[in-house]
Amino acid sequence: MTAHQRNLSASIDPVKLDRLAEVAIKVGLQLQPGQDLLLTAPSVAMPLVRRVVEHAYKAGAGIVTPFFSDEELTLARYRFANDASFDRAAGWLYEGMAKAFGANTARLAIVGDNPMLLSGEDPAKVARASKANSIAYQPALEKIVNFDTNWNIIAYPSASWAKQMFPDDAEDVAVAKLADAIFAASRVDQDGAVAAWDKHNARLRERTDWLNGQRFHALKYSGPGMDLTIGLADGHEWEGGASTAKNGIVCNANIPTEEVFTTPHCRRVSGHVVSSKPLSYQGTLIDNISVKFEEGRIVEAKASRGEEVLNKVLDTDEGARRLGEVALVPHSSPISKSGLLFFNTLFDENAASHIALGQCYSKCFVGGDKLTPQQIAEQGGNKSLIHIDWMIGSAHTDIDGIHADGRSVPVFRKGEWA
Amino acid sequence: MTAHQRNLSASIDPVKLDRLAEVAIKVGLQLQPGQDLLLTAPSVAMPLVRRVVEHAYKAGAGIVTPFFSDEELTLARYRFANDASFDRAAGWLYEGMAKAFGANTARLAIVGDNPMLLSGEDPAKVARASKANSIAYQPALEKIVNFDTNWNIIAYPSASWAKQMFPDDAEDVAVAKLADAIFAASRVDQDGAVAAWDKHNARLRERTDWLNGQRFHALKYSGPGMDLTIGLADGHEWEGGASTAKNGIVCNANIPTEEVFTTPHCRRVSGHVVSSKPLSYQGTLIDNISVKFEEGRIVEAKASRGEEVLNKVLDTDEGARRLGEVALVPHSSPISKSGLLFFNTLFDENAASHIALGQCYSKCFVGGDKLTPQQIAEQGGNKSLIHIDWMIGSAHTDIDGIHADGRSVPVFRKGEWA
Ligand SMILES: [Zn+2]
Ligand SMILES: [Zn+2]
Ligand SMILES: [Zn+2]
Ligand SMILES: [Zn+2]
Incomplete structure (x- = not known):
């Protein structure tokens, strides 16, 4: 004392x-x-x-x-x-x-x-x-x-x-x-923070409008240690920045936020991917996560550190091995450029494109607030007690949007919007 | 800063x-x-x-x-x-x-x-x-x-x-x-605090045993500014120190505690009394309270300070003008001897004999945990949203226990157990 x-x-x-x-x-x-x-x-x-x-x-x-x-x-x-x-x-x-x-x-x-x-x-x-x-x-x-x-x-x-x-x-x-x-x-380092947020929300809105217009069937990721196809849920909707809650109020759930994100199809993910940044999960650092997906399910999971905790998390319930979110963040995002690892998802998920294990957001479906849990499940939405984001994007990540007819559209090249 | x-x-x-x-x-x-x-x-x-x-x-x-x-x-x-x-x-x-x-x-x-x-x-x-x-x-x-x-x-x-x-x-x-x-x-200033509390609880128990043996019909208070008869509820029980909760656990609800207390009859209080110490109520000091009771109800209330708040409190509900507790504390109690005003009931109520406006304790009835709210009301127990203790005892307070047949037994003389 x-x-x-x-x-x-x-x-x-x-x-x-x-x-x-x-x-x-x-x-x-x-x-x-x-x-x-x-x-x-x-x-x-x-x-x-x-x-x-x-x-x-x-x-x-x-x-x-x-x-x-x-x-x-x-x-x-x-x-x-x-x-x-x-x-x-x-x-x-x-x-x-x-x-x-x-x-x-x-x-x-x-x-x-x-x-x-x-x-x-x-x-x-x-x-x-x-x-x-x-x-x-x-x-x-x-x-x-x-x-x-x-x-x-x-x-x-x-x-x-x-x-x-x-x-x-x-x-x-x-x-x-x-x-x-x-x-x-959090964009409060200068005067006019509320106006700065309005502008930032408008920019994110341009991205989600474009993605929602494309209606991709899947996203295909390639890059070092990564060959992954993530099917998108039927009737998925891209969200980012401000969104309207069911009580009619427009809110920004995360401050900061740089991501646009939607619901993957929990039974249509295949390939393998490694994490590009460590994940800090409830006091444990889980580093160099490497997983293999088959039909949406993680069938193999390794980590250079925290592997025991990772496997406990994956065993939480059936949905813990499947994806509930896929999010796009350019490598040039301000948080990425800071070069800092915050050990906190609120910040680190905004430094890189990421995916999340577990529960999906009903918000990320067209008309999602009117869908029953059963309809969400049928359209590919995942259900779990957990929702854990981890980073897979880097300066080397290429992402293509794949249409139902197989046509491919560049989305990211070398970690940036194409 | x-x-x-x-x-x-x-x-x-x-x-x-x-x-x-x-x-x-x-x-x-x-x-x-x-x-x-x-x-x-x-x-x-x-x-x-x-x-x-x-x-x-x-x-x-x-x-x-x-x-x-x-x-x-x-x-x-x-x-x-x-x-x-x-x-x-x-x-x-x-x-x-x-x-x-x-x-x-x-x-x-x-x-x-x-x-x-x-x-x-x-x-x-x-x-x-x-x-x-x-x-x-x-x-x-x-x-x-x-x-x-x-x-x-x-x-x-x-x-x-x-x-x-x-x-x-x-x-x-x-x-x-x-x-x-x-x-x-709180009796933690020396080693062996738990044992000190056992001893203190035993002493309080002697007092409640004696009072419960007497089964007084009323208490009659006299002293400067005070001529008050407080009827005791039918089947009232004196409590003090440790008590057994309904879940079977023996607990000491207040630390410190010096009082023995029971339930007055909410329709059988008459006379007048003034407070002997200021009452600190939710940020307002209410001083020199002076009240007149008729058939259990306060029909006149004054205070030299905080009178507006006092009257607001009395108007909370019907039971706010009636008593829910009567408590005996010798003038020689350690808290009284400290000479300090704590502005906090937990301490100040243990410096002097007191009464409380409002809600009674079902615990202060024989077999109280089996009584319905209606039975408690019939036996004289009061009901209110509030329970506010205020001090009436001093070095000059005499209290007599009055039996149903009118026989009088000294309880306090000059502020001490008789
Ligand atoms: Zn995210
Ligand atoms: Zn997430
Ligand atoms: Zn009391
Ligand atoms: Zn009390």
Whole structure:
């Protein structure tokens, strides 16, 4: 115990932090007067939470309900809890969240915990706790992935995350670097952030309009270590940037976002692919993933690091071995150009084209909000407790769009839009 | 913004803080292996929360779910929210809590927010927000006051609370003083805290055994400014210290606690009484309360300060003007001897004999856990959204127990057990 501790929030520009909060409320959520808001955040993100709550109430929020996680509390469970604890979850809380989302409550997630927090803990316990949580959270998560309500994720530059990314820097320097990277990627590093987001959303819209006009049957990936054909779901729709939730509110679910994405056909994926960046999954770094698909299913999976965790993830349920998302990101994206590995999907998935194991988004179907789960499954949509994005794109990736008649159209060449 | 901030937790003895956490889990809750725990705390109480969570998991907790309040977030609502916000509450969350308590989840409340936090805000908004919360929380609160599950309240010496109590001291000195006062009152200032609580519980038990043997029909209070007869409910039972919740677990709901208490008859209270200490109610100090009872009902209420808030409280519902608790505390209690006003009921009610407006405890009836709400009402138990204790005892208070046949037995003389 020391008598003084360094105030790390001094490393974070308060003007840009406030802009991030404003963008979360006005662009990310477009929070409506009278709308309630449920937010989750690491306890250390309190300076950002305070800015967000002020902007929320100024926008006319009904009631804002915050939940805080804390790294030490999370670790205390792994270090001291009975074995039986790892199959438990606070079901009553998750049920309540599902109810709230079903009643027009908006959802904001502030991420920032150390991505490697659980890397020293027993992987079996981590997997069990994660599965118990996933099962309990499933009804609430479905309302989020199906956009029943407007939602948004933003990031806070916590010290533990910053030290993970910049281990050789002093803590305050590391926090300042991460803060700058988050602010730049989130387009709040300059005045006029809301207008900048409008412009960015318009550019992404041009891409999705073109792709939706093409109606490709499949995408064919080629490049070093990659020979992969990803069938697209029947009636798939490309999404990117702003989208309209079922409650009628236009929101930007991810800040930052650079991707356009749609639903692959979960039974029409074949070939092999290796990851182009490490995947940070619940405290474990999974590196050099190499998988082989047959009829949509991963039949072989290897990794140079974290292979045990990868295989546990793939065994979560039947859908965990199939794809639920395919996303295109140019190699020249600002996050890719930063050269940083964030160990966090919100950022890293926007540095490269990627695919996701597990649950699909009903949003990524034409008229998706009117489709039954059965119709989605018939059209090729995947179902799973998990949704995990991992990066496959690089400066060497070529992608062709394949029409039903076999005609091929260049989509990406050497990692850029063709 | 400053580059350094004082680490106030350095003013708090970590050994005693850990002992308080241990006493909360082992004495306050007697948390059972496999039992879930829901805890609420101010965000600044994180150092205590971390100790509590460690002790909870060491005791075999299933899953611990913490909720944090934050003074700045609370104020943001009052300063920036639309008018309509003040009639809203997170109903889905409170419903979930009721469900959890009904499913054997234990409940720990850590208090410590600045008791005067809302004193500068619009009293009408404070009252509306409080009422909306009370209504939403009612199903959960009923399970707590009826001891469906084991619960406990402890306190953390936050800086804002400490500065309220010791305005002339530097912040770190104020925190150290409040910490010492909390640790002493909570009997964790010395080794063997769990054993000290066993002894204290046994002493309180002697008092309740004697009172339960007497079966008084009423208590008659006399002293300066006080001529009050409080009828006791039919089949009332005196409680104090440890009690057995309906889930079979013996818990100490309040730490500290010095009182023995029971249920008054809500239609048989008459006379007048003045408060002997100020009441801190949701950020307002209500001082020199003076009330007149007729047939159990407050027909006149005055206060030298906070009278508007007092009258708003009395208008909450029909039961808000009637008594739900009567409690005996000797003037020589350790908290009384400290001479401190804590502005917090958990402490101040243990400095003096008191009464409470509003909801009664079914626990304070013989066989109370088997009585229906209707039977409780018939026996004289009160029902209300509120339960507010305020102090009437002093060094000059005489109390006589009155038997049904009119026979009088001295209970207190000059503020001490007779
Ligand atoms: Zn994606
Ligand atoms: Zn994804
Ligand atoms: Zn009391
Ligand atoms: Zn009380």
